[in-house]
Amino acid sequence: MPSQALVKVTRLVKVYQDGSHVPVRAIDGIDFTVAAGEFTAVAGPSGSGKTTLLNLIGSLDTPTEGQVIVAGQDLGQLSRRARADFRLRNLGFIFQSHNLIPVLSAHENAEFNLLLQGVPALERRARVLAEFASLGIEEELTRRRPAKLSGGQQQRVAIARALVTRPKLILADEPTASLDSKTGARLLDKMRALNQRTGITFLFSTHDPMVIDRARRLVTLRDGRIASDETRL
Amino acid sequence: MILAKVAWRSIWRNPRRSWVLISAVAVGVFTYVGIVAYIDGLSLQLVRTAIELQGGHIQVSGTGYFENPVIRTQVTDQRIVVRVLDALKGVRHASQLRSPGMISSAEQSAGVTIVGVDPMQEPAVSPLSGLITEGDWLSNDPSAGEVVMGAALAERIGVLLGERIVLTASHLNGDMSAGAFRVRGLFTSNSAEYDKTQVITHAAEVRAMIGFAPHAASTVAISLGMDQGVQEVQAELRARLEGHGVEVLTWRDRSPMLVMMDELMRLTDVILVVILFSAVGFTLINSFVMVIFERIREIGIMAAGGVRPGQVRLLLFMEAAFVVLIGIGVGAGLAAALIGWWSSVGLDLSAFAEGLSRFGAGAVIYPSVNPERIATGLGMILIMVFLAVLYPAVKASRFKIVDAMSHA
Ligand SMILES: Nc1ncnc2c1ncn2[C@@H]1O[C@H](COP(=O)(O)OP(=O)(O)O)[C@@H](O)[C@H]1O
Ligand SMILES: [Mg+2]
Numbered sequence: 001m002p003s004q005a006l007v008k009v010t011r012l013v014k015v016y017q018d019g020s021h022v023p024v025r026a027i028d029g030i031d032f033t034v035a036a037g038e039f040t041a042v043a044g045p046s047g048s049g050k051t052t053l054l055n056l057i058g059s060l061d062t063p064t065e066g067q068v069i070v071a072g073q074d075l076g077q078l079s080r081r082a083r084a085d086f087r088l089r090n091l092g093f094i095f096q097s098h099n100l101i102p103v104l105s106a107h108e109n110a111e112f113n114l115l116l117q118g119v120p121a122l123e124r125r126a127r128v129l130a131e132f133a134s135l136g137i138e139e140e141l142t143r144r145r146p147a148k149l150s151g152g153q154q155q156r157v158a159i160a161r162a163l164v165t166r167p168k169l170i171l172a173d174e175p176t177a178s179l180d181s182k183t184g185a186r187l188l189d190k191m192r193a194l195n196q197r198t199g200i201t202f203l204f205s206t207h208d209p210m211v212i213d214r215a216r217r218l219v220t221l222r223d224g225r226i227a228s229d230e231t232r233l
Numbered sequence: 234m235i236l237a238k239v240a241w242r243s244i245w246r247n248p249r250r251s252w253v254l255i256s257a258v259a260v261g262v263f264t265y266v267g268i269v270a271y272i273d274g275l276s277l278q279l280v281r282t283a284i285e286l287q288g289g290h291i292q293v294s295g296t297g298y299f300e301n302p303v304i305r306t307q308v309t310d311q312r313i314v315v316r317v318l319d320a321l322k323g324v325r326h327a328s329q330l331r332s333p334g335m336i337s338s339a340e341q342s343a344g345v346t347i348v349g350v351d352p353m354q355e356p357a358v359s360p361l362s363g364l365i366t367e368g369d370w371l372s373n374d375p376s377a378g379e380v381v382m383g384a385a386l387a388e389r390i391g392v393l394l395g396e397r398i399v400l401t402a403s404h405l406n407g408d409m410s411a412g413a414f415r416v417r418g419l420f421t422s423n424s425a426e427y428d429k430t431q432v433i434t435h436a437a438e439v440r441a442m443i444g445f446a447p448h449a450a451s452t453v454a455i456s457l458g459m460d461q462g463v464q465e466v467q468a469e470l471r472a473r474l475e476g477h478g479v480e481v482l483t484w485r486d487r488s489p490m491l492v493m494m495d496e497l498m499r500l501t502d503v504i505l506v507v508i509l510f511s512a513v514g515f516t517l518i519n520s521f522v523m524v525i526f527e528r529i530r531e532i533g534i535m536a537a538g539g540v541r542p543g544q545v546r547l548l549l550f551m552e553a554a555f556v557v558l559i560g561i562g563v564g565a566g567l568a569a570a571l572i573g574w575w576s577s578v579g580l581d582l583s584a585f586a587e588g589l590s591r592f593g594a595g596a597v598i599y600p601s602v603n604p605e606r607i608a609t610g611l612g613m614i615l616i617m618v619f620l621a622v623l624y625p626a627v628k629a630s631r632f633k634i635v636d637a638m639s640h641a
Binding site for chain 1: 234235239242246531534536538635
């Protein structure tokens with residue numbers, strides 16, 4: 001079991017309070033760490049706070065109370081712009097669906113973040129092709145735009161995009177929810193293989209039992225609190 | 234740059250909307266360039282008229298003559314001025330004697346300015362000899378007793394070509410003097426006012442009538458080959474003619490109205506741009522609010538991936554800039570075609586010419602393209618575009634990413 005904490009969440013609270021509605025405590029006091037190299041699923045019923053938790057860890061949203069430290073960086077200390085730079089250097093995101101930029105081809109989508117990082121063309125190409133190969137994305141798909149790809153193909157391109165920058169942490173919010181169970185299972189096996197091969201930490205949310213079965217560690221949320229936290233062998 | 238690629242391709246996602254924007258900008262640019270070229274053409278004609286008919290780019294006269302043009306105020310020895318001028322390159326000049334007076338036909342009289350010129354020299358500074366529509370320009374015979382005048386003046390006093398008129402003026406010694414002349418030529422210039430008030434004859438005749446000393450003149454008119462560098466020549470002349478009791482004035486000094494008009498026209502540019510492009514600006518704001526609404530999710534995806542807020546703004550500015558530059562290209566192309574055609578045929582304003590010629594413009598206007606002014610206008614357009622896209626762009630860059638991502 002790796003010892004160094006990649007993610008450290010302390011007394012985290014997120015209250016949504018928009019307009020006339022009653023405030024919602026989506027995250028209600030969570031303490032939680034993720035070690036480097038983990039392959040962890042956050043489960044729980046719909047509305048239990050999975051997406052909110054991942055967004056807070058991904059610096060896409062700011063907590064009401066508490067602290068999030070990722071890769072040694074207290075996210076609360078960062079400006080909007082610094083958060084963008086932090087994400088570019090350290091994080092990869094895979095969302096439920098519609099992950100890609102419609103006007104760019106599969107290849108261009110996959111290299112988008114590398115371009116932002118200023119990686120030279122030859123290396124960009126090499127990295128994208130390597131990930132495409134390991135994810136089984138065929139040559140003929142690389143020039144297609146997202147609209148001409150199936151849901152599973154789109155998700156694989158999104159995973160490739162998250163991987164090419166070699167982030168420390170990949171956050172995946174219900175990555176299989178828009179896929180049929182067979183495609184979803186294959187995708188998850190790919191992610192697990194990548195985790196083993198590269199050591200990149202995965203943190204994903206799901207309420208799909210098939211996904212839950214494949215996780216090494218399962219954190220279950222209920223009403224914004226951790227209901228259980230079990231590590232499998 | 235990847236953001237430029239996204240911006241460019243995004244334009245063509247909704248081609249109809251983009252073409253509406255492009256057309257709006259193109260029509261605006263076309264109208265703007267057309268109107269400015271017309272105004273500049275008109276303005277140039279007014280300036281030309283002022284320069285050509287009213288004593289050249291620069292005029293040398295006795296000190297105080299411009300303020301109070303009495304015959305007593307003279308260039309006492311025009312040879313001094315001529316010597317200085319002959320030493321300068323690219324300068325043409327002619328001396329003139331001017332006096333208020335009266336012209337009488339058998340039927341009618343009218344107050345006029347009598348102008349005595351050297352018929353050989355005068356064409357160096359004035360286009361008048363080429364504007365004769367009936368008869369001829371003055372002959373070189375100093376005692377021929379000829380005048381040329383505006384066709385409008387001839388009509389007013391009821392005299393025909395070849396008929397006789399009498400000029401009356403007061404002599405420097407206070408007596409009245411008069412002389413009989415034959416109408417040798419009639420001219421029509423761009424200025425109705427000029428055509429009704431000026432009678433041109435040989436300098437020797439005026440010298441005798443008024444009693445000017447042999448080398449005295451009212452003014453020395455100076456024409457430079459071009460409209461630039463007038464002030465430099467003025468400064469040089471002032472320095473060299475220091476102490477000779479003369480004043481050296483440019484056409485600008487003599488026509489404050491024209492200078493004011495020129496400034497007014499610059500203001501017109503600003504007003505035009507604001508009027509033409511506030512409509513375009515609102516269309517842009519509207520379109521970009523839509524664009525952003527439609528793309529909330531992908532903007533969120535880019536931001537999640539590490540695109541900075543400033544880069545989101547840049548992306549939208551580039552998208553707007555591409556559309557607007559295409560619009561400017563189309564509009565400028567159409568305007569160039571219009572101006573090309575219009576330069577060859579001119580715009581005939583005979584219907585309104587009566588009014589215009591009072592200010593010294595002809596009935597046919599030719600467009601004039603002043604690149605500096607057009608560029609300033611286009612620059613203002615780009616600034617307006619920037620302002621129009623600023624609000625939606627800032628809004629887009631301030632989106633909470635999580636809200637954007639919850640958008641399907
Ligand atoms: N933007 C929001 N505004 C208000 N309430 C929200 C917002 N996002 C989520 N919530 C509420 O917060 C709670 C947790 O939501 P979420 O994190 O999306 O749960 P999950 O991903 O487990 O379904 C839910 O009650 C949800 O209704
Ligand atoms: Mg969720």
